[in-house]
Amino acid sequence: MSRTRAPARLPATMQVLERGWLSSNSIVFDDGDAVSIVDTGYVSHAPMLAQLVETARRGRPLSRIVNTHLHSDHVGGNAELQARFRATIVIPPGLAAAVRQWDERRLNYAATGQRCARFDYDQLIDVDRPLRLGGQQWEVIGGGGHDPEMVLFYNHDERILVSADALWENGFGVIFPELEGGSGFAEQQAVLDRIGALSPRIVVPGHGAPFGDAGAALEVAYRRLEYLRSDPQRNARHAAKVLIKFWLLDVRRTTPEQMQRHFAHTDYLRLIHQRYFPRQDFAQMIDLLVAELIRAGAAEFAGGMLHNRN
Ligand SMILES: [Zn+2]
Structure with a gap:
């Protein structure tokens, strides 16, 4: 090599x-x-x-x-x-x-x-x-x-x-x-x-x-x-964050309501919710994943809107 x-x-x-x-x-x-x-x-x-x-x-x-x-x-x-x-x-x-x-x-x-x-x-x-x-x-x-x-x-x-x-x-x-x-x-x-x-x-x-x-x-x-x-939930969590980040890259900014509406119709996220995070409410799962993206510097919340970053 x-x-x-x-x-x-x-x-x-x-x-x-x-x-x-x-x-x-x-x-x-x-x-x-x-x-x-x-x-x-x-x-x-x-x-x-x-x-x-x-x-x-x-x-x-x-x-x-x-x-x-x-x-x-x-x-x-x-x-x-x-x-x-x-x-x-x-x-x-x-x-x-x-x-x-x-x-x-x-x-x-x-x-x-x-x-x-x-x-x-x-x-x-x-x-x-x-x-x-x-x-x-x-x-x-x-x-x-x-x-x-x-x-x-x-x-x-x-x-x-x-x-x-x-x-x-x-x-x-x-x-x-x-x-x-x-x-x-x-x-x-x-x-x-x-x-x-x-x-x-x-x-x-x-x-x-x-x-x-x-x-x-x-x-x-x-x-x-x-x-x-070694832990398929990691793959699911990663996939969900990639899907959220990808959409943010496309729309650039969104209200939390608009975001939840969009993802409520995104089959992969619903599937990830059912299979891997069933104890959380769907919207709560999205919020927690978005919070992780914000902590990682990939998104930012400002003026009532969620913005893409980087
Ligand atoms: Zn591909």
Whole structure:
């Protein structure tokens, strides 16, 4: 495992667009006579992304939009980019039918209380065949853990991993399947093991800057996984806070009443309440979680309103 501290140097054919935590990173690949993009951020950032793509494409067509998975913060710009540049949308196969029918429940947008502009796909990723992006071959790797249908991309020549929400420099995405009583910790462990075996030189995560020290990130991730796995209530509490923080990032400020109304219709939070905190009143659970966010500096209460911070 490489332990160098050198900054992550990406090939000139890859450009990472980072726009804060609400939106996933987008990676623009230079395919020569066209460009492709991997992931498109959250819907509220779609016009900004379209402008960034307009600059990055330098007059060439945006031919493909490829998604690692279908969470709202990774596909929110799909509709806008497709309408503007007439790009082909390529998604992992797992939720193809849900996308075609726009089943917001199966796509998790309803359950998480998040928004996404409707799009349809043109092609499915063939998980058994490498994908060509930026003039290079990328092996498609099953992502598990955070989302059973997620895929990662790995280029063996340059040892670059597009890790989506399976590995960040300081953690990984919420293990959603466990909240519903399914399995996710074992799958997360398996994907971390797989990443360790690949020993990437550079990781381009779904959120945060690209990084070189995959070994250090894996150590953090293994410790984090053990912490969550040893007490599933921790995973539930963490997931609930992530959902609340994500919504705050989107709305920026809210009255406590508006917030409680919104979350009363957010299935994942109701599920977390029923399964993990049944002795508390639902609104009380939300208030306690918000208080934790405030203590952590992620939110602030001022002038009768709850504000997002950082
Ligand atoms: Zn995700």
